[in-house]
Amino acid sequence: MEDKSYKEYLEHITTFILDIDGVLTNGNVIVMTNGDLVRTMNIKDGYALKTALNHGYHICVISGGSNEGVRFRLNGLGVKDVFLGVQDKISCLDDYMKTNKIKPENVLYMGDDIPDFEVMQKVGLPCCPQDAVPEIKAISKYVSHKKGGKGAVRDVIQQVMKVQGKWALDVNAKYD
Template sequence: MEDKSYKEYLEHITTFILDVDGVLTNGNVTILSNGDLLRTMNIKDGYALKTALNNGYHICIISGGSNEGVRLRLNGLGVQDVFLGVHDKMSCMEDYLKTNNLKSENVLYMGDDIPDIEVMQRVGLPCCPQDAVPEIKAISKYISHKKGGKGAVRDVIQQVMKVQGKWAVDYNAKYD
């Protein structure tokens, strides 16, 4: 479903709302003997989140999971609007939009599974990673070529920022 029509929405995006498991992570968890669940996040996704924040975009995380390590990682990147343990994602999103005076048509939401459907049907640009479930792919206006936790978030943020002229890279700079 990677037709060109999704690109017309990119220039109007001001806000990224993201799920965690299966989007910012690959959806796998490592279960420790004490019951703690470990997740892995992609550094390139983190860079994109930080860059978007530094360029004035709103970023909101809404997850059914409740791992405080996720909050610490995202807060460390500058993401302050992190809502964990959320069972009603729609109400959470509506409250966030109202509190910040934002419009749903300016939101890019990336989800990967059934709990994301209702929210995705209400935003301007519903997106998903390449490995999302079929029901999510069916309602997505853009399906990333990247899998969850493997750069899908970087993919959509970078596309939005490039279209809006905010993804600046100095190709002559030397990187160590």
């Protein structure tokens, strides 16, 4: 039997769970002389995150990294569920879904590398950026045409919201 098209899953998504490095960033870090690691994030991804939150979607970020600058940026967009330094992504996912009464079939998870492999198998719609590793692409129901940190998050959020009739042009939206 043939698997469903990823588009058939979009109408049931209520929750976006994202990795950071390689998904919300391009996976590169700039190493400062003091040892700080600097990342860049895409403004268009930020707009989509804020728009999804404004429409009542759950947004959760789970990362093995522990850069507090990332938390600051996401909190500034309204993302409050930011879990950094996570060694066991499955337990974090399970706790988050239980606490928020979310079913796995309502979750879109976007990851890009091996630490996301097992957790992606526990959700309804595993997705990845175009530049994810082959193992992650193989288990993803959707591979974005955008790279990590280059609009992949915007791509999936916008698709879900369009299918659900919630994506609309808002020329007054603020997203910096």
